[in-house]
Amino acid sequence: MATVEAVAVRATRQAAVSQRALIRAAEMIGGGLVFLFLLQWFLGYSVTDADMWAVYQRSFVNGTIRTLTYVAIILPVSVILGFAIGWARVSRFRTLAWPATVYVEFFRGVPPLVVVIFASVLGPNLLPERFQSAELGLTLGATAIAFHSAAFQAEIFRAGFQSVSRGQLEAAQAIGMRPMQSMRHVILPQALRLSVPPLSNEFAVLIKDTSLMAIIAGKELFHLTLRVQDTIFREGGDLRWLFAQWTAVAILYFILTFTVSSVMKLVERRFHARGIEAISV
Amino acid sequence: MIRVEGIHKHFGALHVLRGITFEVSKGEALVIIGPSGSGKSTLLRCINLLVEPDEGKVLIEGAQVNRPDIRPEWVRQQVGMVFQSFNLFTHLSVLENVMLGPVRVKGLQREAATAMAKELLARVGLAAKANAYPAELSGGQQQRVAIARALAVDPKAILFDEPTSALDPEYIREVLDVMAALARSGMTMIVVTHEMGFASSVSQRILFMDAGRIIEEGRPEQIFENPQQDRTRAFVSKILR
Numbered sequence: 001m002a003t004v005e006a007v008a009v010r011a012t013r014q015a016a017v018s019q020r021a022l023i024r025a026a027e028m029i030g031g032g033l034v035f036l037f038l039l040q041w042f043l044g045y046s047v048t049d050a051d052m053w054a055v056y057q058r059s060f061v062n063g064t065i066r067t068l069t070y071v072a073i074i075l076p077v078s079v080i081l082g083f084a085i086g087w088a089r090v091s092r093f094r095t096l097a098w099p100a101t102v103y104v105e106f107f108r109g110v111p112p113l114v115v116v117i118f119a120s121v122l123g124p125n126l127l128p129e130r131f132q133s134a135e136l137g138l139t140l141g142a143t144a145i146a147f148h149s150a151a152f153q154a155e156i157f158r159a160g161f162q163s164v165s166r167g168q169l170e171a172a173q174a175i176g177m178r179p180m181q182s183m184r185h186v187i188l189p190q191a192l193r194l195s196v197p198p199l200s201n202e203f204a205v206l207i208k209d210t211s212l213m214a215i216i217a218g219k220e221l222f223h224l225t226l227r228v229q230d231t232i233f234r235e236g237g238d239l240r241w242l243f244a245q246w247t248a249v250a251i252l253y254f255i256l257t258f259t260v261s262s263v264m265k266l267v268e269r270r271f272h273a274r275g276i277e278a279i280s281v
Numbered sequence: 282m283i284r285v286e287g288i289h290k291h292f293g294a295l296h297v298l299r300g301i302t303f304e305v306s307k308g309e310a311l312v313i314i315g316p317s318g319s320g321k322s323t324l325l326r327c328i329n330l331l332v333e334p335d336e337g338k339v340l341i342e343g344a345q346v347n348r349p350d351i352r353p354e355w356v357r358q359q360v361g362m363v364f365q366s367f368n369l370f371t372h373l374s375v376l377e378n379v380m381l382g383p384v385r386v387k388g389l390q391r392e393a394a395t396a397m398a399k400e401l402l403a404r405v406g407l408a409a410k411a412n413a414y415p416a417e418l419s420g421g422q423q424q425r426v427a428i429a430r431a432l433a434v435d436p437k438a439i440l441f442d443e444p445t446s447a448l449d450p451e452y453i454r455e456v457l458d459v460m461a462a463l464a465r466s467g468m469t470m471i472v473v474t475h476e477m478g479f480a481s482s483v484s485q486r487i488l489f490m491d492a493g494r495i496i497e498e499g500r501p502e503q504i505f506e507n508p509q510q511d512r513t514r515a516f517v518s519k520i521l522r
Contacts, residue, residue: 170331171368171427175382175434176358185385189372273372275416 039247045240047248052241056248059228063221064252070142070210070220071256078146078206079199082153089154090161100154107151112144113212119144120216141216149206156202160195161187193271200264204257211253225249282307282469283360283438288327288337290320297323299493301337305438305471310464312480312501313473315490316516321473324490325440328471329353329360341437358386361431365443367423369415375402375426376411382434401429405459421452425459438469445476475520477505489513 040046053060088100107115120141124132164187172182211222225245232241283305290298297320305311313321326332328339330346330353339347339356346356370378379398383389389397402408405425415423424444431439441460445453457479464470464483474480480487481501489497489504489512497504497513505521508514 165368167364167366167368168370170362171364171370171430173331173354174329174357174362174364175430176354176386177382178352178354181385185381186370190370193372271372273416274374274414276371276414 039244043243045243045247047244047251049241049244052238052244055232055237055241056225056228056245059224060221060245060248060252062219063224066218066220066224067210067222067252067256070145070213070218071207074142074146074149074210075203075206075260077143078149078153081146081150083157085150085154086157086161089158104151104154107148108155110148112148112209113215115144115148116141116212116216137216138213138218141213141218142210145206145209145212149202149209152202152205153199156195156198157191159198160191160193163194164190189271190273193268193273196264196268196271200261200268203260203264207257207260208253221249221252282309282342283328283471284338284340284343285324285328286338286340288324288334288339290323290327290332290335297493298327298334301490301493301495303488303495303498305469307469308467309486310468310470310472310484312484312487313471313490314475314480314487314504314516314520315496319490320493321490322442325362325442325471325473328440329357329362331357331362354386358434359437361434361436361439363424363427363431363439363441363444365446367415367420367427367447369423369426369430371415373414374411375407375413375415375418378415378426379430379433382430386434398429398433401432402426404432405429406455419452420448421455424448424452424456428456428459428463432463438471439463441470441472441474443473443475445474477501477521481505489516491516 036047085100085103088096089104091097091100120137123140124136127136168186168190169182172186177185210218210220213220214223214226217223228245229242231237232239284303286302288298288301289296301320301324303311313324315321323332327334327347330339333353334347337347338345341356341359346359369375370381373381376395376398379401380391380394383394383397384391387394399408399411402411405428407422407425407429410418410422410426415426418426428439428444444460445456448456453476457476460470460472461479461483472479472484484501487499487501487504488495489508489510491512497508497510499509504513505517508517
């Protein structure tokens with residue numbers, strides 16, 4: 001009997017959730033349309049201008065693909081690296097902890113733009129002949145962004161680890177769990193619960209930071225849009241196109257970050273522990 | 282069953298345990314009392330090797346266990362522990378808290394572990410709370426779950442580190458009742474507590490510790506009514522009020 005009731009309650013709740021999601025999506029699309037309408041009528045340009053797209057389309061599509069590629073590579077690399085370094089910072093092995101601290105302090109203190117330039121310009125000279133290729137500079141530049149973000153993510157993971165009380169580890173040990181088991185089944189799920197929200201923040205920053213690749217001709221959205229802009233300046237064209245193009249760029253970055261933070265919200269829900277509710281103030 | 286010999290422990294300049302020797306026989310419920318800072322908690326933690334003794338031996342059923350070729354995880358399966366602050370895993374339901382040890386440490390199948398966990402929860406009177414989360418329970422209920430969790434890996438003995446000190450007065454009884462039933466069932470127990478009623482009715486023997494040493498040892502009525510040492514007398518008079 002109880003199970004039938006539980007299933008019914010769950011189904012109702014799920015229906016309510018998906019209904020809310022639908023309303024939310026409708027709101028966003030409506031808001032977007034209003035936004036485009038405002039652009040057209042008050043600011044005098046339209047992101048749907050066909051003549052503009054005739055000039056811009058190829059750059060936009062190729063740039064978007066490149067940007068997505070960078071995100072798809074940099075994001076996982078930075079998470080893995082950040083997690084490892086965050087873990088190292090709280091490791092009981094002191095020899096792991098201090099290099100991790102040096103890493104974090106270094107990459108937090110140096111402008112990412114400088115790191116990208118150093119990595120892509122100087123980097124290839126430091127590597128042996130057989131690694132050389134046309135894309136090596138870009139690869140190293142992307143790696144630099146991943147390294148930069150990893151420093152911030154390391155701090156997020158460290159804070160997560162340190163928020164788990166000593167008693168939790170002792171309790172795991174007391175039932176006979178090995179260090180790695182305690183980590184996987186007790187420490188990690190609780191550490192991640194607190195790491196996910198700030199992590200989603202850092203992901204949004206990282207996605208937008210891929211635009212730094214423009215400084216080393218990364219051929220991503222930001223870079224290619226700059227090139228189109230130069231062409232328009234040089235060869236003449238409707239200057240309102242520029243506004244339309246940069247608006248399109250902004251919208252694309254927004255969609256990207258919004259998608260990622262929506263996914264992170266789902267992850268957040270998965271780590272939710274009942275009884276530990278956030279306070280409303 | 283459990284024997285410690287000449288245990289010493291330092292924390293930096295602090296000499297917390299200064300040569301502790303005692304033995305608990307199978308099925309005995311030993312109570313340890315003493316002022317805070319006397320080293321009771323550290324002593325318990327030395328027995329299941331949550332803290333590594335600097336000197337001395339820990340023996341379980343005659344075999345020394347604090348040596349490099351024996352994994353401390355194995356020792357902790359033999360000797361369970363219940364903490365003052367419960368330390369239930371906050372991200373797991375009550376049932377999962379109890380199941381974690383059997384599944385991950387003992388390698389039990391999930392169905393078998395579930396059945397066993399439910400049985401243990403029934404034993405501590407919390408069958409109805411299996412799907413609740415720790416933060417949804419009272420302190421007394423949490424501590425009973427913690428006892429079920431300790432029992433779930435089938436230990437030969439259980440250490441209790443002031444199990445009722447963090448509880449509101451109205452919940453102390455229910456935890457002590459579970460512990461008393463456990464003692465009656467023949468579980469070997471070492472209990473650090475200031476619950477004199479429990480000590481008198483359940484334990485055969487009380488150790489009084491102060492400043493890292495065992496000062497006095499005796500039957501409950503002797504320790505409470507006729508202590509031989511000045512320090513024991515001073516402490517007992519304070520807790521009996």
